[in-house]
Amino acid sequence: MSTGPVRRGAALLAAGLVSALLPAGPAVAAPHPQGPGASGTTTVTLVTGDRVTVTDLGHGRQTVTVRRPIGATGAVRTQRDDGHLTVVPDEALPYLRAGTLDRRLFDVSGLIRQGLTDDRAGTLPLIVTYDRSARTATPAGAERTRALPSLRGAAVKAGKGRAFWRSFTRTPGIDKVWLDGRVKAELAESNAQIGTAAGWDAGLTGKGVTVAVLDTGADLGHPDLVDRVGTARSFIEGQEVADRNGHGTHVTSTVGGSGAASDGREKGVAPDATLAVGKVLSDQGAGSESQIIAGMEWAARDVHARIVSMSLGSTEPSDGTDPMAQAVNTLSKETGALFVVAAGNTGAPSSIGSPGAADAALTVGAVDSADQAAWFSSAGPRYGDNALKPDLAAPGVDILAARSGLVTGTGPYTSMSGTSMATPQVAGVAALLAERHPDWTGARLKDALMSSSKQLDASVYTLGAGRVSVPDAVHATVTATGSADLGFHGWPYDADEPVTRTVTYTNTSGTPVDLRLSVRGAPDGVATLADDTLTVPAHGTASTTVTGDASKAPVGGTTGQIVAADPAGTAVAHTVFGLVKEEERYTLTVHVKDRSGAPAAADLTVQRLAEGTDAEPVHVGDSGTLRLRLKPGTYSLATFLDVPGSHGADSLGLGFLTAPEITLDRNRDITLDGRTLREVRADVDRRTETHQLVMEYDRKANGADLFGAVQVPLTYDSVFAAPTPRVTQGTFEYRTVWRLAKPQLEVEGVGEATVQPGGTLIAGRTRLPLVDVGDGPVTGVSGKAVLARLAPGADPAALARDAQDAGAEALFVTDDAPGRLMAWWGTDDNADRPLLIATVNRADAARLRAAGRVDMTGTPDSPYVYDLSEGHRGAVPDRDLTYAPGARQLAAVHVTFHAARPQSGGEFRYSITDTFPIGLGFQERVALPAQRTDHVSTGPGQLWHESVTAGDGALEERGGLVRYDGGTRPALHWFRPVWHPWLGTGLGWGQQRAGNQIQLNVPGWGDSGPDHTGFGDVWSEDSGMRQTTSVRLDGTLVDQNTGSAAYVWDAPADEHTYQVVTDTALDAGRWPLATRGHTEWTFRSAATPEDHWTYLPLINLAYDLGTDLAGAVRGGQRVPVAISASYVAHASGTGRLGGGRLEVSYDDGTTWRAVPLSTGRATSWRGTLTVPRGASSVSLRASARDDKGGAVTQEIIRAVAVR
Known part of the structure; x- marks a missing residue:
């Protein structure tokens, strides 16, 4: 098998059947549910090594982030069918089509439900079965837990890396890999009901x-x-x-x-x-x-x-x-x-x-x-x-x-x-x-x-x-065959044949038995016996046949009994039978054509637009034609198809083809015609390259609800969509979402050079002589740039190693396959190499070869990004699909990323709309501290969810859902002090009550940005972060946990006083701000309706201090400060807020002094801090209350640094 880069055909798979194994009994009410993870975030690792993180934003909204394993370059297909989430990487498609992979392995909702999340399961349980020609050796990357000879297989636990997947794809003789699913457990005078005493009386x-x-x-x-x-x-x-x-x-x-x-x-x-x-x-x-x-x-x-x-x-x-x-x-x-x-x-x-x-x-x-x-x-x-x-x-x-x-x-x-x-x-x-x-x-x-x-x-x-x-x-003394299955009879019945089954009677007595046979419980003619009477010899058997005739049966299931009676008419044995007569069906013939009109293979999602129906994946073979037998009704078809791109012979594109509304009331032909595809692109006023791109569609009608999307990898350089008729039932929307940024590498005379993973970015302008080595050995290149051709089957990492060993400073690679060449070029232990690595197409390679040198400019951190989103509702229009937003359609957001010292972080902005409640994407590297201008799409229904991490992801700040206005220039700050508990709208859950159940979620490190909630990894020993949260009822401790969550599962119905306390700590060596925190909330609550969660009236405090990028103020100066109080969003039982107080300490909380405050608005207060020279930090203690018995007190040690 080639170790080179992999390009897979693109296709959207529907969610497969999920065997989430649950009890057959007892049929009783479930116990109290446990709360979700404090951050609302759950991660599962797929068998391919892809890590899928699902974040619940509340109200049915989610973000889905897929972290691809090193070396994986294919697209990722995401689908939500009636609330059920499936994620399928391209690399898995051939094995799913062949039936060698269990579809449950990509059922993210099912994996989460079965407890196979990364925080709860360190391995993935699998059952591997083998064909008869194969040795049953355990694949690499897995540990055998038990042999299963009845299956010619074994149960294994696969590590959550890439090793098992590599071994599986290279090991012949594996019949199938199944999820080793979780199973859960499923006498009144029952003995009397079934007559057990008769057996006992018989000894x-x-x-x-x-x-x-x-x-x-x-x-x-x-x-x-x-x-x-x-x-x-x-x-x-x-x-x-x-x-x-x-x-x-x-x-x-x-x-x-x-x-x-x-x-x-x-x-x-x-x-x-x-x-x-x-x-x-x-x-x-x-x-x-x-x-x-x-x-x-x-x-x-x-x-x-x-x-x-x-x-x-x-x-x-x-x-x-x-x-x-x-x-x-x-x-x-x-x-x-x-x-x-x-x-x-x-x-x-x-x-x-x-x-x-x-x-x-x-x-x-x-x-x-x-x-x-x-x-x-x-x-x-x-x-x-x-x-x-x-x-x-x-x-x-x-x-x-x-x-x-x-x-x-x-x-x-x-x-x-x-x-x-x-x-x-x-x-x-x-x-x-x-x-x-x-x-x-x-x-x-x-x-x-x-x-x-x-x-x-x-x-x-x-x-x-x-x-x-x-x-x-x-x-x-006479027994009979237990059942006779008279078959399934498919519409339109013209080729239907009667089904005959044998029924055998056994006589255990010492005398022959005469039987009278009759059919009961079914319409006449449905089941016909070959014999009306039968004699069964002593200690012997006798047989007859029963023939099922579906022409005499109604549509649906028909069942009955063959009763054997003795000469006196007493039934002595009976055999049940049944047949199913299929309801009306029609043939939908689907033709798929590529951009040239040639037949094309494709993976389709077929959705019947009716309540309670599931989307089904079907594969169209190389003939480009597939015939489906379907119930009458309205259907939707969709596929994402590999097509030639728009940038010449080397170009690879991805096209969205759909027939969103097909009325099937007769046999029909449908063509998904790639010749009608129109290019979808974004046109902005600065030079950009695509960092991320999502193509997504949503179809809702008659109770069916289907969302499908592709996170398009950089292998594709162009995307397309075909026009459709406007739907008349329900809703349809196609949307494209882009993240664009300044190119990381610009090369003079070259249209595009794509920086590769595993290399090292350059900053600024560089000129190097160029040596073209073709696909030969890399020699004589010390201090120079190399141009090489990657031969089919060659190892990209080996080529990069040769260039590094030869002293090259940059490596440019081309190949002969369509699409951008993307691969892993780093070391075997996943480290980057100390040289620039980029790929170019053949035309640009020829230009470099002719120039004999390379003049290039590197920009590791873009000073601007474009987060763009454009949708088409009701139909994909038959017109130019270029999205060229003007300044009035975008918000120019001035973003500041604060940090006390330089460090690496991550950042992304997820598109959420009223049609598309799932935001797709992944965080991109950002160097902290930094400033940047983000140009963001606006418009009706367009929301954005923003997430930023610092310190290798140990601390995450998460915003609520933000709606920007076109033509505005808002400012946005991340990690700006004061870091403190903020009960924001980006949580997804918490601060709620339903009946007698209360769930609380108080993340400890929100910043001073608007509605920013901050989460820390308080469970890892080396994170340097700690948090403990407790809740008391009328002064009595009810629950206490590590982290931000606390629960009251049996709260009294009448009104009582509750107190929530959270204590936070950060290692000062890694996190110089907010090194200690203590917050207490008091609120009163009585029972609320049981059928939904009601938000509780907890009070938030917010701070406003003018700090620099490092989160510091200047010593020896007067510094304005403001605090404000507000209730948790959507809270019930609120009152009038007031009583704002503020104290300050310059010795880490040893001594405190009051800060005089003047009232601004009714719920905000302003004052001035006189920061002494020589102080190293400012600690703050603030409080507020309401007239309903609610209060909050918050103490943050080293809230702000002093320079």
């Missing part, structure tokens, strides 16, 4: 049958489980089998508890079965897919369990092909074990998750005490292929069973609801049946349980064959 108690229960472990000291568990094992690293969750004890006792704590009244279904407890879910109720698979292998292969009970599953539907479902099928066939699995608790059609979706699983739904479907019980048909699921049902509402003594609560028993509670009852009945028939396989047990169940009125796709019945199961 069946499960004796001699091993039942494995895979769950959260068990309380082996519970009276009902003492001496009941034959073997136990934990698959959760660092945790014993002991159940500190409660779910596992409940389901284990349901299977086979002795009932000792109730004198036998609450014993399990199979009280003499040998129980094997496998802890595959942690005490927090979570586990990974690989831990569950390992537990399944242990139960079936090592313990030789005949029955495996699994009350767990995913809330997202499965098509039965994922790793857990594969393991169920493999182990069932290999060992003959019966896996009894919960259907799940999502309660919707086609919502059964894994592993219940497996073909071999006996999948269990739930009924209430009246044998009606429980509201939460997940239903079929199976997602993807519409197969028959679930298989059976059992009571699952208010089931009484053992309570683990290791969890809170009283008494030996507790009630729970869910398909989790139904599952162990079926597992127990299976154990009774296995005791009666020790030679039966799991498949035969499954058929027997289904064919003997109590028939219910519900659809088979809701409750399977019916409710499990112990008397009928254990006394049956």
